Amino acid sequence: MSSSTITRVLLDNYVPSGRAKLSDFKIVQAPAPTKDQLGENEVILRPLYYSVDPYQRNRISGAMPGYTENFKKGDPISNYLVGTIVASTSADFQEGDLVLHNDGNWETEYITKASAISKAPAQQGIDPKDYVGVLSMPSFTAYVGATILAEPKAGETILVSSASGAVGQMVVQLSKVRGLRVVGVAGSDDKVEYLKSIGADAAFNYKTCGDFDAAIKQAAPEGIDIYFDNVGGEFLDAALANINYYARIIICGAITQYNLSSPEERYGVKNITNVLLKKAKVQGYIISSYYNTPIREGFIEQVSKLYHEGKITYRLTEAEGLENGVQAILDLFDGKNFGKSIVKA
Amino acid sequence: MSSSTITRVLLDNYVPSGRAKLSDFKIVQAPAPTKDQLGENEVILRPLYYSVDPYQRNRISGAMPGYTENFKKGDPISNYLVGTIVASTSADFQEGDLVLHNDGNWETEYITKASAISKAPAQQGIDPKDYVGVLSMPSFTAYVGATILAEPKAGETILVSSASGAVGQMVVQLSKVRGLRVVGVAGSDDKVEYLKSIGADAAFNYKTCGDFDAAIKQAAPEGIDIYFDNVGGEFLDAALANINYYARIIICGAITQYNLSSPEERYGVKNITNVLLKKAKVQGYIISSYYNTPIREGFIEQVSKLYHEGKITYRLTEAEGLENGVQAILDLFDGKNFGKSIVKA
Structure with a gap:
């Protein structure tokens, strides 16, 4: 230039x-x-x-x-x-x-x-x-969703889709720091290995796992307390089939639904009745709502400290x-x- | 006997x-x-x-x-x-x-x-x-959903399905008392008339209205801030298509989904992506969680007073x-x- x-x-x-x-x-x-x-x-x-x-x-x-x-x-x-x-x-x-x-x-x-x-x-x-x-918008998105909206409690199980992505890898690590059991889902075996290397307790490749519901049940036999959703569609449906009572489903993205050429092509979610039966909460959000709040200062302080201390990594x-x-x-x-x-x- | x-x-x-x-x-x-x-x-x-x-x-x-x-x-x-x-x-x-x-x-x-x-x-x-x-579980269910979980603000619009039912008629009236615009949906013209008689600003018969989405748009051209869902399925999907930013969808029942003979028959909800795009909340609940709480005392006091004063009726x-x-x-x-x-x- x-x-x-x-x-x-x-x-x-x-x-x-x-x-x-x-x-x-x-x-x-x-x-x-x-x-x-x-x-x-x-x-x-x-x-x-x-x-x-x-x-x-x-x-x-x-x-x-x-x-x-x-x-x-x-x-x-x-x-x-x-x-x-x-x-x-x-x-x-x-x-x-x-x-x-x-x-x-x-x-x-x-x-x-x-x-x-x-x-x-x-x-x-x-x-x-x-x-x-590590300090950008997707990390902040992960921080707000996984540590505030999801109301995580140590010992709970969180399922994360697109777990090796910009938001997901931070959700995985922030959840581990808080004592959760983390199940990560990604689209290649390399990514699955990466998830394990950053602390995921279980991880699987959604492209090769076969039936989503069975794969989730195997990775999280105790059920899902929090589902951090980056993908929407069929995987969201399978996650809903595996939620525990009072589960929180944080809708952060729906990458499977963005490129569809018509609304009719959208995936129809069949397990939304579980939101009733399990007294669950589904929360959508957008990070810009949180830009000018004290939450952002807390994020920068906490995450840069964890990163500097080597307690989280960022790919x-x-x-x-x-x-x-x-x-x-x-x-x-x-x-x-x-x-x-x-x-x- | x-x-x-x-x-x-x-x-x-x-x-x-x-x-x-x-x-x-x-x-x-x-x-x-x-x-x-x-x-x-x-x-x-x-x-x-x-x-x-x-x-x-x-x-x-x-x-x-x-x-x-x-x-x-x-x-x-x-x-x-x-x-x-x-x-x-x-x-x-x-x-x-x-x-x-x-x-x-x-x-x-x-x-x-x-x-x-x-x-x-x-x-x-x-x-x-x-x-x-008027003081029974469905009324208490209406009270918790419509006045607490839905976080109603005067001037907002609430859409209520099964609005002439046990829960719905109370949701309609408690919402009117709080200054909301109320759109009620029921399954007969008699019920629609009843809804208007208890204060619904608009009401329609879902069995004869044709396209749900168009009927909701006509009854609530300003969009839906709160959807009180008693039915699930296709009507929930149409409601989701019409939510405003920061909408609250309170899932109280899913009567269209209870009698299905297999999970495959369940209706697939296509507009759940709107929960993300509109930063909305979907909250499931069951009233028994609230039995032994001060909320119940508040309910009995407020609702019996409104009923005794003739400010609400109950069919x-x-x-x-x-x-x-x-x-x-x-x-x-x-x-x-x-x-x-x-x-x-």
Whole structure:
């Protein structure tokens, strides 16, 4: 990247349903922004690492008002990122500051308002990339779901789907720290081995396990007190068949249901009656509701401490160069990522 | 009924699934219990009114451990009832006392431990039958679901299925008292008229409305903040399609799913993904969890006051004679009841 040219990733087509393709995006070069273009209280931001997350798929649909803001055709796509300040007209930021943007553009340099960014909190043993890794939105999502909404109690059993993913690997480890029995589910034998290496008491490969219900019963003969759901559909149904009294089902994602081309294709969940019979709670949430709360400060403090002490690890899949970022999004839906996906600028 | 002969309703066959029939029960005569048969701290109880409720269906399955206790083949079936004391060896109860039993036998007189009964609280303007009517378990169920678990806020919209039933009519009225907009759903035009007469802002007949989703959208164009579910299945799915952000779905019953002959016949709910997208909560519960809590005292006080002041009404379907009690249970599953079903001894 020359200092006078930048790369931008633009949305070229809305994709209301079904698979998105590389050609639904456009990668263009543009002149780099210059200091004299800055208005008051603005900065030139140079991202260092971009976060890659499944919910970016929803944002290209052009039709999900409210859940998260839609990307606009012709505009850069965006997501959580960490970067440095190249130039600033704000008294709050200096050249070289390490900053976070909750929804920063996929451009190698761009002008943004100072009010949209915040300084990365100084944490011992934390790298810039950790702000889109172990301390990023998916980890915070895991923290809120697994330690607050799920009301975990030591000795309970938690079942986690997509357990080796960005959210799942943190759910597994935070649950172990709290004394739960953890059953992890992932889509390859490598991932299953990884889950055991980070403390899962049992783990299985959903692609080769055969009947989901039988696989869950074998891995959790004592039943499920908490199901942390990243996938929805058939696996959610099988989990519901195995819940204990007063179970908590935390609905964090539904990756099996995002790409369907029509509502009719959605999987019909038959065991929802168990929510009644087992006096259970099913809770959906979105992490942005928790951004500006004290819960986030607690998360950063606790998780960076556990990470620095080596009590939790965090697996990343890192793509190199913003021009490869779109492929990194698409790979999420093929299960090609292992752990949290990020793009290095 | 002569004083020397009593009537007993016994379970004659377990019915794991599908419709139960009159012949799955046995109605027998037996000698009346006598005072000399009483052990220490026992009473002869003569029920005045028996409560009839859908969950009695589950209890004849022989296979639902834990949700509520199963009835045993050859034993009397049971349910909430109000009765008088005929004889007592307990210092706590005198002949003629009006008492409640949370799970009393369907026998016209029988011996029970004094510890299993409690005195009916004295409430102004309350008849004995009101203890299996307006103040009974289904009303308490409505109170817990609609005023506590649903976290209602004035101005919100609540959708209620089986709204003219034992639970539903109370949900409708308690929600109106709290300033909600109420949409009631029932299975006949008479019932729809009744719902409007007790304050529902909109109501429709699910048997004639055509497409559920369109009917809900028409009755609640502003969307649903609370769905009080008594039916499960297809209607639950349509309700989920119409929830607002942070909606609460209270799962109180699933009458459409109880009689199915196999798990495969269960309706598959396709819109559960909306629980995620709308950050909603789905809460199952059973009222017995709340029996011995201060919530129950609050319920009796508030609801008997509202009832005595004429601010709520309560519709009963009353069968006469215990020998007609089984038919009253079966009628629930044909929608033949209107309001709460009871049997007069």
